[in-house]
Every structure is written in C-alpha cells, then in structure tokens.
Amino acid sequence: MALAVTSSSTAISGSSFSRSVASSDSKALQICSMRLSDRTHVATTLSQRRFSMKPLKESWVLRASTLIAPEVEEKEVEVEDFEKLAKKLEDASPLEIMDKALEKFGNDIAIAFSGAEDVALIEYAHLTGKPFRVFSLDTGRLNPETYRLFDAVEKQYGIRIEYTFPDAVEVQALVRNKGLFSFYEDGHQECCRVRKVRPLRRALKGLKAWITGQRKDQSPGTRSEIPIVQVDPVFEGLDGGVGSLVKWNPLANVEGSDVWKFLRTMDVPVNALHAQGYVSIGCEPCTRPVLPGQHEREGRWWWEDAKAKECGLHKGNIKEENGVADSKPVVVQEIFESNNVVTLSRGGIENLMKLENRKEPWLVVLYAPWCPFCQAMEASYIELAEKLAGKGVKVAKFRADGEEKEFAKQELQLGSFPTILLFPKRAPRAIKYPSEHRDVDSLMLFVNLLR
Numbered sequence: 312m313a314l315a316v317t318s319s320s321t322a323i324s325g326s327s328f329s330r331s332v333a334s335s336d337s338k339a340l341q342i343c344s345m346r347l348s349d350r351t352h353v354a355t356t357l358s359q360r361r362f363s364m365k366p367l368k369e370s371w372v373l374r375a376s377t378l379i380a381p382e383v384e385e386k387e388v389e390v391e392d393f394e395k396l397a398k399k400l401e402d403a404s405p406l407e408i409m410d411k412a413l414e415k416f417g418n419d420i421a422i423a424f425s426g427a428e429d430v431a432l433i434e435y436a437h438l439t440g441k442p443f444r445v446f447s448l449d450t451g452r453l454n455p456e457t458y459r460l461f462d463a464v465e466k467q468y469g470i471r472i473e474y475t476f477p478d479a480v481e482v483q484a485l486v487r488n489k490g491l492f493s494f495y496e497d498g499h500q501e502c503c504r505v506r507k508v509r510p511l512r513r514a515l516k517g518l519k520a521w522i523t524g525q526r527k528d529q530s531p532g533t534r535s536e537i538p539i540v541q542v543d544p545v546f547e548g549l550d551g552g553v554g555s556l557v558k559w560n561p562l563a564n565v566e567g568s569d570v571w572k573f574l575r576t577m578d579v580p581v582n583a584l585h586a587q588g589y590v591s592i593g594c595e596p597c598t599r600p601v602l603p604g605q606h607e608r609e610g611r612w613w614w615e616d617a618k619a620k621e622c623g624l625h626k627g628n629i630k631e632e633n634g635v636a637d638s639k640p641v642v643v644q645e646i647f648e649s650n651n652v653v654t655l656s657r658g659g660i661e662n663l664m665k666l667e668n669r670k671e672p673w674l675v676v677l678y679a680p681w682c683p684f685c686q687a688m689e690a691s692y693i694e695l696a697e698k699l700a701g702k703g704v705k706v707a708k709f710r711a712d713g714e715e716k717e718f719a720k721q722e723l724q725l726g727s728f729p730t731i732l733l734f735p736k737r738a739p740r741a742i743k744y745p746s747e748h749r750d751v752d753s754l755m756l757f758v759n760l761l762r
Contacts, residue, residue: 393541393557405431406439409439409561410441413443420443422445422446422521422522423447423521425524425592426457426460428570428581430579430581431570432561432562433579434577434579445472447472448510449476451477452597456583457582457592467580475514477506481509482505482506494597515548515556519556522560523560525537525562525563527563539564543556588601647693649693653707655709664722664734664741669734669735671703671704672734675733676730677709685728691750695751698755724743731749733762
C-alpha cells in the first residue's frame, strides 16, 4: 500500500520514500561502524587545526570587545555658576538678560505672567526674536480686568498662555471648612498656599527655569536683594531635587517708574485696573488701590501688617541677616492724637461693652498705627471728634493689633483695619460701620441716625 504526502500537486510514492530512508540508515550505520583508530585520527586532526589557527589582530579583538561590552566614557558635567553669572549681568539691560535666559534654556523655560507689569517681560521676550513660553496661575479669584488682559496679550503676541489651576478638591475643602473669605481672619497664607503656591509647584516641575517680574524696589523689606539669576531656593524643576530649577529676574534692578515708561513707549496692553489706582495686582478680594504716597505693595493684603506682603511664591528671596529673616520691630508713630479722642484700654472697652444704658453714645475706631488706611482716615476722624465735642457723643480709639487682635476679632467684630463701632445709648451690642467711605459727612450721618 502506498503512503502519499501531498503539497500542491506534488506526491511522493511510498516506495521512493522507503528507499530514501534506507539510504540514510545505511550511511548512519557506516559512520557508527568506523573503527576506533579512525575516530581517534579524525579527532587528532581537528585538534591540530584548531590550535594552528593564526591569532586575531589586536584591532579586531578590541572591536569585538566593544561590540560585546561597550564602555561608556564618563564626561564631567559642567555646572553653571549662576552667582558668577548674576554678577556678570548686573549692568545688563532686561533685553540682554531675557535673551541670555531664552538662549540657555530654550523650551525648558517659561515666563510667569500675573497680568500686571509682567507684560513687560513678554514684550522683552518678543523683542529677542526667540520662541518663548508663558504660564499663569488662575486662582479663580482674579479681577475681570485681569482676564481681559490675558486675552489681549494672547492676541497681541500670537501666543497661548499656559494656565495652571488650583486643585479643585483642595479649594472645596478650604471653602467648606472656613468659608469664602477666611483669609481676612486667619491670614492669607493658607488660601495662597492652596490657590497659588501648590499650583505653581506643579507647573515648575515641568521646567528647568522660570522668569519672574520681581524688582528690588517692589518690597524693600523682602525683595531688596533679588539677584538677576539664581538657583531657585524654594522650588524644584524638571530633574527634581535641590538646585534643579533656575530663576531669572530680568527686571531686578529696574525701578517701577522705568517699567511704566517702557510699557507706554512700546504701547503694549496693560491691566485696566492700573488707571483706577491699582499698582500691584493680585486676587480681587486681596487687592486695593493705593493712596497717594503709599508704596505699591500696600494695596496687597491691606488688612495686615505692612511688613507681611508676600504670598509664598517668592519667599526664598526674603532678605536675611546672619541666616535669620529680618524681624526688627518697626517703630511707628501713634495716630488719632487729639484732646477730643479718648484712648481706651482693654479694661475700658470691656466696661463699655457691659453697659446697657449708657449716658451717651460712643464712637470707637479699632485701629493699628501702622495701617495705611487708618492713617488715611486720621484727619477726618479728628475733625469728626471736634464737631461732636460738647454734643453728647464720645469719640474714642482702641488699638486692636498685636496681643489685642484676637480679642478684637472675637468680641468687637474686627475684620480689617480700621473697624468703626458705634455704642448707642440703649443698645446692648455695638453697631459696626459698614461703609468704606470714611469722610466726615458719612461718619456724621451714621452717628446721627443711630445714636
């Protein structure tokens, strides 16, 4: 019987297959039946051939070893001395500094744009002719005018700002636990940490360097020693770890007035709030216009001590002496000094609070002598005291900062400085003056309607 294996149309007969197998078996038997002497002869011959081979040339040996186990040549990475570079650029123009920063870091550097004078940074970057990136922190509490500036800047320069937002869960937890305006009561650091510092930290982790609009004259108490370029002392960059992020401050040595001359000369978009008296612009609830003669940072976190004007983004640049932040007390002159204004002690105002049937109404201002808004209303308050003298209304002041601040917040409705309270004749609780208008006529109307 024939065995057939078919592939396409080809068939092998069983007899042909049998002959092939038989032939193979025969050769195998012949090999196996070789005499021992023959096998020994063959082995000896192969051995002689193996050891009589010519050695490989040395170059071939080296090439083969390289292919098998390549040796990586360790190159010393040159570490930039940014302190030395900062000194070298000390007299350089902002344009030259910007050009150097973009040249060194290319796509791994970005401009931090807050929507105020930082537009000057974008104009300088544009003038270099190099590509550049811009990012901004959208805290969710910015003024409408700031958002409109963002849009105008994008259109002017043909760019897309890379917005960074706070973590929604963190914001939700803060607001649910403490309300929308907790920063008026417990300081702004927690809110800034959630809405600004942590989002910035995430944004900078994708960069090797960033560019800020910090200037030495912005805040003499905290920014007076800003270098042109530095290893960022607070944040980490793309590679992670200390020293992984470089911070550039092209405007460090430029005065604010010169920045504005530049902006007007170049006819660039600016925040409409500047025309309303705002100089340093941040979040809407924490920013106010400044009064004539006030420093630009006085409009930020206006209810706090004038020395505390940082949110945490640039805390590494706070001026230090002997490794310790300068904490020398600032001597301020007393305000509301008048024979017609009574100075109340803690005990005095506590007694006033306890009285239910007062002989006469009392108008009391809760103040801090260093507060610029208290200082600004001093003249009108003294004038009001003169007008009310002899008319059955006592005018007084109570210093509510320092050790008395917590008491004033809990017992006297202190929200910000100044807070004005009227203690009527027959009311157990003081009435808080709700208006921001602190002129004589407005205060007089308040007293006459409620005393």
